[in-house]
Amino acid sequence: MGNEMNILLEKAEVLIEALPYIRRFNRKIIIIKYGGSAMIDEELKQNVIKDVSLLKLVGFKPIIVHGGGKEINSWLSKVGIESKFVNGLRVTNEETMEVAEMVLNKVNKDLVGLIEANGINAVGISGKDGRLLQVEKKYSDGADIGLVGEITKVNPKILFDLLEKDFLPVICPLGMDENYKTYNINADDVACAVAKAMSAEKLAFLSDIEGVYKYADDPSSLISELHITEAKKLIEEGYIKGGMLPKLNNCIDAIKKGVNRVHILDGRIAHCLLLEIFTNKGIGTAILADQEEKYFKES
Amino acid sequence: MGNEMNILLEKAEVLIEALPYIRRFNRKIIIIKYGGSAMIDEELKQNVIKDVSLLKLVGFKPIIVHGGGKEINSWLSKVGIESKFVNGLRVTNEETMEVAEMVLNKVNKDLVGLIEANGINAVGISGKDGRLLQVEKKYSDGADIGLVGEITKVNPKILFDLLEKDFLPVICPLGMDENYKTYNINADDVACAVAKAMSAEKLAFLSDIEGVYKYADDPSSLISELHITEAKKLIEEGYIKGGMLPKLNNCIDAIKKGVNRVHILDGRIAHCLLLEIFTNKGIGTAILADQEEKYFKES
Amino acid sequence: MGNEMNILLEKAEVLIEALPYIRRFNRKIIIIKYGGSAMIDEELKQNVIKDVSLLKLVGFKPIIVHGGGKEINSWLSKVGIESKFVNGLRVTNEETMEVAEMVLNKVNKDLVGLIEANGINAVGISGKDGRLLQVEKKYSDGADIGLVGEITKVNPKILFDLLEKDFLPVICPLGMDENYKTYNINADDVACAVAKAMSAEKLAFLSDIEGVYKYADDPSSLISELHITEAKKLIEEGYIKGGMLPKLNNCIDAIKKGVNRVHILDGRIAHCLLLEIFTNKGIGTAILADQEEKYFKES
Amino acid sequence: MGNEMNILLEKAEVLIEALPYIRRFNRKIIIIKYGGSAMIDEELKQNVIKDVSLLKLVGFKPIIVHGGGKEINSWLSKVGIESKFVNGLRVTNEETMEVAEMVLNKVNKDLVGLIEANGINAVGISGKDGRLLQVEKKYSDGADIGLVGEITKVNPKILFDLLEKDFLPVICPLGMDENYKTYNINADDVACAVAKAMSAEKLAFLSDIEGVYKYADDPSSLISELHITEAKKLIEEGYIKGGMLPKLNNCIDAIKKGVNRVHILDGRIAHCLLLEIFTNKGIGTAILADQEEKYFKES
Amino acid sequence: MGNEMNILLEKAEVLIEALPYIRRFNRKIIIIKYGGSAMIDEELKQNVIKDVSLLKLVGFKPIIVHGGGKEINSWLSKVGIESKFVNGLRVTNEETMEVAEMVLNKVNKDLVGLIEANGINAVGISGKDGRLLQVEKKYSDGADIGLVGEITKVNPKILFDLLEKDFLPVICPLGMDENYKTYNINADDVACAVAKAMSAEKLAFLSDIEGVYKYADDPSSLISELHITEAKKLIEEGYIKGGMLPKLNNCIDAIKKGVNRVHILDGRIAHCLLLEIFTNKGIGTAILADQEEKYFKES
């Protein structure tokens, strides 16, 4: 029994170690942009759901924002519609929009079901519910890419109401313009806009990269923490490329608008969310305000 | 100007006539099962949305429950899945369920968008959100018809919460069993179960018939009001047939469980909902408890 | 039945037309100065009561302020007291004050009874209750006109409390000075002071004129909408005369102090209140802030 | 200074003596039927107002019910209407009713003014406000005595609302029948009905007698405390006569319906209300339930 | 880094394992009787404080009840008072009581300080505060043992108030009789009485034994779970002796009065409280209602 007891004691110690982190984020709003591998790999998905459920149960206020790119492609091809992209944005005609809305809502309710299975009350909404997200048509370098929306206004009442009633909101990236027409929105933009509108404590992106690299192809150049002035400099000097560019700009903007910390996490690591929040180990890249103190060095 | 003023005065009189009805249903819960032609015809759809919006604005608490049969069929055929029915219930394998969930949630959010366009805050949920509807597998005369669910428990907390926060809930008929697997549910059953669980004041079915006929093929035999004892007798004596049979049984059950009045309305008539609530004109058939007084005679 | 159904449909359409107006004034405070013919003619009186009851029921927050000039005169003569006026203000000695207080409170409770008969809970108060209206002695061009009060302070707590508890407050124009002596107050002044103290959405005067005329004797010169700068100019240029002069000054002051719109309505037109609020037809004259957009042209 | 200090100390002792009584009636509802000499003599009136104000300030919840008999008579004669009584009830035709309503509401608002002058927020209502008192026509031994009402229902919501908002309600004895017609009511009946409907802790009648005498004309036969069984026996044995008979029956009924103690106090004694509540000295007669312990002996 | 990451992942797994337990005891009241070695050994003390702080932070509602036997003895000897016991109860004269009250309150505030140091707001009270514990003099087999109290009434308002305001209450075992004289009370009795009065979910005794042994001297006869019928049988058959006898009777009584589970834990094991609540490992002995299912076998 001695060995068994030792294992138990170690477990108790882990729980006790979590104390200061639980205290620190008590009742704080945490926006989680959920996407990439963590959404496709069944085990990673279960991990994320469990992580978020734990955050909710110990008193934090997590909100999930998700995309659904790969499932949308798969259904478009099932019904014989070709997927087209311009500058990484899906060209969205009426037919495509219809399929996208169906798939995104289905993915949304699947996540709700998984969270409910962990004993947490979740509600799946889009940006249409409670007029959460108002948009206008977005152009890509002047090109018409159809029903792709740029967020013009966030009405967070529905989110505050659901949190007050102890639900975990799950959001899919759809919105309506002033004529109540439905638009597709980039999920990163939604996560950022919601985080800003709610003055969230934290905004975490689960993505398929380790974090921000100084040199795009050199994993050893991963940056643990970035003040926004440094981030802007990296951008100006041309280090940041591809999909990371709009994401990092989003992060900088979120920090400026009052979000405390933004994290780019490697969603391929099991429980990356818990590790980021409950340990001193830096996972991925944290973007912070210039006056915030850094904890880690570049690895 | 005289004539114009007369028209205005008549309008004022109509509003004044509504006073006793507004007073009577103030803060009362009204469940509306929305389906049939009223969901397909674009003008009828706009009418229903406007009616429900008005009910909300003048202080009632409407909740919409909708189906999506025809759109599901159309999408199933698009992706090459055959629609099969046993005793009027859709045989629902995994693939069919997936399409059904996508379509129902799309229809759900479309309705939300239309209601928002009338200036009312709506939230679209399925029976999975907040674990609203718990089900078990349903068999049709012993036959396995797949993922079709029988409601075993309603958790109306999410609906009371949304009403308290002044939202109009829109529900699509999906639920989960005790293993959190998703099932398709008959929308009439959902409307009935929700009405009972919330002790609704009124439950109204918008359908494609005028109401209950004594003789199925004889429109002149429409019954305006039915005490549940009479309804049960009509059933026993074999007058009620087809889809009306389960619907009427549902109505009788709702009345027994505390719903005040159940209405079978002709959704093909514009504003049938407003007419039923704001006038003394009987539209369709009302089912009532034995001790309730009748207002109309059989026409 | 066809024709009957058409009439019903028209009624439904009228209700639906009211939707945007109900939405716009939802939970807004509307002060109604009730006087003139609309208070004497029994049918007009019933109309006003029904209009206000409807406003209350559909979610607005109406408050009635009334006078009682003609009934006071009649009772004064019954007890052998002569009615005297200086510049339109009643010279009020102790005896007159006593009769005036009796009559005003009786009129007040009569209105309460009529509103209760429409199923709305009303409470009749004077400016003495809850120390609603504090006054000081008013002089008319230096002349002592007795117990006529100028409002020095409004304590609207009692009104907010009654609205919170879902009552419709009915106010008669009496107040007390700092020695708790009772004074008669001009009812227009009370309506204005209350509207300003509560930042009411709307202040409507039911009077015995069509509205503001540019040329006092020319009904064709009725002005539908007046920005306050225009109103001030009309006054300066001497167009406005008699009882309209203090009323219009009151209106201008109310707009300046935060009331959104002030209306001078023709109380001799049935349902003028409903017509003003629920239709696009301009009834009487609307006074509005300079930055507010006009809807109508001068007729 | 020594003497002055002694006086101060004695004052402090008096306040300290009040401690247990203040504790005992904290937040308790006390209905005070105010009438007779205490309403006519200016000094007694000031005393009553001060007593009630003190009760309110130290945390009790007093409610005043008043009559106005003598002022009504005086005004009826001013306008040339004869006062007629049948079995002590005023025969009330339409004209009389009109004058009575005016006078009662005036008396009501006068009391409100006096209470406000003591720094307490008061609201004067009749039984018409908030539909507080519903009545039906009362007959006196079969004789039609006009608009005299028998209370059939009390809706105490308005009183609980006013108490919650920290107002002192002052009630005049008018009510409406089911056709919303106004009736005169006996003020003792109103006090009793309100005390019962609110389960008041105490009901105190300020009247012009010392209390209940065993022998009507013998002041030495004053009874300090009466269990209701004793009271009923006194009535059966014919000791109780005149106006005391309905009053005592009212008291017995109030005790049966849950009022804790009823007091018949001598309103001609200054501060009789305070003395009854804050001292061990029995003033007047207390009526109590059979199981309640008596404190005093018959004097 | 691989190894480091493995350790982190294991930590994450431990947190995830806690999910169902956190969910199960969310917002539940847990009474912890704190005493014995866990109160003397500085490291064990820190462990208990951390355990309780964690329970508080993850949403449970822990309340600590503590004794102070050893410190009282030590201070009594410092001031030259001899400690005397009869049947395990301290004979408590006035002088002893004074020292006991000083020491218990000091111990109480020391615990408050330690909890505050963990970032949790605590309030230290005795049974005198808010009249929490009312007692009468207790006799030990008829012998007068001085100021030792038997609890006659618990007024848990102060505890519910402190929990509502998010404090962690720490209670020392003192109470007052009906003359407001202070008494010493057995801390086990206090824990039991409070658990019953609040219908606590759980009552846990931290003591210096492994749990209940069937054979007092045989550690291998430790019983993991006991239905109360079995417990009563063990007592009747004479297996239970010494201090365990009143403790076990207390446990049985608590279960009967609505406490869900009572635990006798070995306070000498680090984090025994966490281990009991967050793992499936049975620590000590659980007493449960007869209808409750057992989880463990006797070891």
Added chain:
Amino acid sequence: MGNEMNILLEKAEVLIEALPYIRRFNRKIIIIKYGGSAMIDEELKQNVIKDVSLLKLVGFKPIIVHGGGKEINSWLSKVGIESKFVNGLRVTNEETMEVAEMVLNKVNKDLVGLIEANGINAVGISGKDGRLLQVEKKYSDGADIGLVGEITKVNPKILFDLLEKDFLPVICPLGMDENYKTYNINADDVACAVAKAMSAEKLAFLSDIEGVYKYADDPSSLISELHITEAKKLIEEGYIKGGMLPKLNNCIDAIKKGVNRVHILDGRIAHCLLLEIFTNKGIGTAILADQEEKYFKES
């Protein structure tokens, strides 16, 4: 009986005289620094408790802050520790601190018991509970005097919470530094700091002097009221000496930080607190802001 009645009437008059004072301090926070003779003399103590209980019952919000100097000395000598003072501050080593904490908490709970005996719910706390008082080590003219604390922060949440729940807080002067180490604090400082942090209406010191004398040894030079500018001048000119110097500086500071009035009362006069609050007789010295009007002249 006449004479008896006169006495009763005089008592009623005393209660009525209290009306304006009760109204003025209704729901106001009053901090009472309790110490000196009033804490030692058993009758004076009972008087203070009764005074404070009355203040609580009539709707004020009193808070008691007490010291315990003499009892600490007595217990220190019992356990053989010498009392040492530097500049009037107790030199507090670990052993002394331990005894001081025991004694102060005992005195605290004794007061709680006495207040409870008057039917008021009290809670005894130190500055450690709810982290009410944060301190840092204080030096006396550079000399290390051990565990004596200077208040650096007040967290009044616990006091507002207890008042909201209708308790009377009793505070003993202990606090913790940032390492959660316990310190002794001067009780006058605590009273001042709490009064400032809560923006108290009044702060009253019960001390063993008549008030502030202009000439320290001349009782005839007692000052009834002092504006803070006058007080500062007296200090600058060297009139104020000894223990009065820090006390007066404290008073000046409290007025500057928003406390309305500070009183130095003679605690040796029975009911000095009631006399100060409920009469126009100036007891002791009142310190007031420069713009406040004085009521009394120097005697």
